[in-house]
Amino acid sequence: MSTLSLGLIGFPIQHSLSPWIHNHFMKKLGINGEYVLYETKKEHFAATIDRLKEKQLNGFNVTVPYKQDIINYLDELDPDAARIGAVNTVTQINGKWKGYNTDGMGYVQSVRDYYPDLFQPKNRVLILGAGGAARGIYRALVQEPFSIVDIANRTFEKAQQLAELKDDHVETNILSFEEAQLRLEDYDYVVQTTSVGMNKEETIISLDNLKKGAVVSDIVYQPLMTSFLKEAHSNYGKIHQGHAMLLYQAQLAFQIWSGKQFGLGDTLKLMEERLRGNE
Incomplete structure (x- = not known):
C-alpha cells in the first residue's frame, strides 16, 4: 500500500x-x-x-x-x-x-459534468472579476469552443491583462460592471469569480436582465447558495455552485x-x- x-x-x-x-x-x-x-x-x-x-x-x-x-x-x-x-x-x-x-481545468470539468450542452461556439460567456481566481478560469474557458468570453471588472487595466491569456479563436470585450448588468441578456453563461457573496447579502451585479435558461456560476462555496445564485434561480437561470x-x-x-x-x-x-x- x-x-x-x-x-x-x-x-x-x-x-x-x-x-x-x-x-x-x-x-x-x-x-x-x-x-x-x-x-x-x-x-x-x-x-x-x-x-x-x-x-x-x-x-x-x-x-x-x-x-x-x-x-x-x-x-x-x-x-x-x-x-x-x-x-x-x-x-x-x-x-x-x-x-x-488545476483551478481552471477543475472548474471547467465541474461545469461540463452538469451542463455538457453549454460548451458550444454560439454560447456567449461573461466573467465577473479579473482577480487571481479569474486567471485560471478564463484561461481554461478560452481553450473551449466558445467564440466570445467577455470580462467585466472594476478596473479596465486588470481585465486587459487577463484578456492577454486568450487564444486566437476567442473574442473578448472588456466591460464595467454597470455595462455588464445592462447587457446581461446577451450571455448564455455567467461566471462570478470574486469573493463577493461570502457575505450572504451581497451580489456583484443585479441579475434582473438575465437571459432565461442561462447558466450562472459562483465560485464562492460558503454559503452553498449565495445571494447571486438565489437571484439567478429566481430569474429562471440554471445554477452551478462553487463547491x-x-x-x-x-x-x-x-x-x-x-x-x-x-x-x-x-x-x-x-x-x-x-x-x-x-x-
Whole structure:
C-alpha cells in the first residue's frame, strides 16, 4: 500500500476543506498518508518553504496569497501554469518541485459534468472579476469552443491583462460592471469569480436582465447558495455552485500526486452535506 505526504500552504487556511477532501480521496483509494495545513504569514513564507523541502513531501497545494510567490521556488512549471502565472498544486519528483494550476481545468470539468450542452461556439460567456481566481478560469474557458468570453471588472487595466491569456479563436470585450448588468441578456453563461457573496447579502451585479435558461456560476462555496445564485434561480437561470470547483480541482491535484485516475462518486453529495452543516 502506497503512502502520501501532502499539505496546503496559505493564509488564513484553518477552515480549509482541503484536508477533508484529500483524506477522503486517500481512504477511497486505499492510500495511507496525511494532509497537513501549513498556515503561514507573509514574513514566514520563505522559512516555511525551507521546512517543506526538508520534509520531502510528495506534493502540496498553494492557496491565497501565495499562488504567484511559490513560482520563484519551483524547479519546473507546467506550460499552462506558466502562462496563467499562478500555481495551486506542486508535486515533488526526484527532489525537484513542479508547479501546476488545476483551478481552471477543475472548474471547467465541474461545469461540463452538469451542463455538457453549454460548451458550444454560439454560447456567449461573461466573467465577473479579473482577480487571481479569474486567471485560471478564463484561461481554461478560452481553450473551449466558445467564440466570445467577455470580462467585466472594476478596473479596465486588470481585465486587459487577463484578456492577454486568450487564444486566437476567442473574442473578448472588456466591460464595467454597470455595462455588464445592462447587457446581461446577451450571455448564455455567467461566471462570478470574486469573493463577493461570502457575505450572504451581497451580489456583484443585479441579475434582473438575465437571459432565461442561462447558466450562472459562483465560485464562492460558503454559503452553498449565495445571494447571486438565489437571484439567478429566481430569474429562471440554471445554477452551478462553487463547491464543485473546489472538489474537481482537488481531484486533478490528487491525480497528479498519486498517478491514479478515479471518479468522484458520492463525494460531491458528502461535501454538500458537510457544508450545509457549517452554515
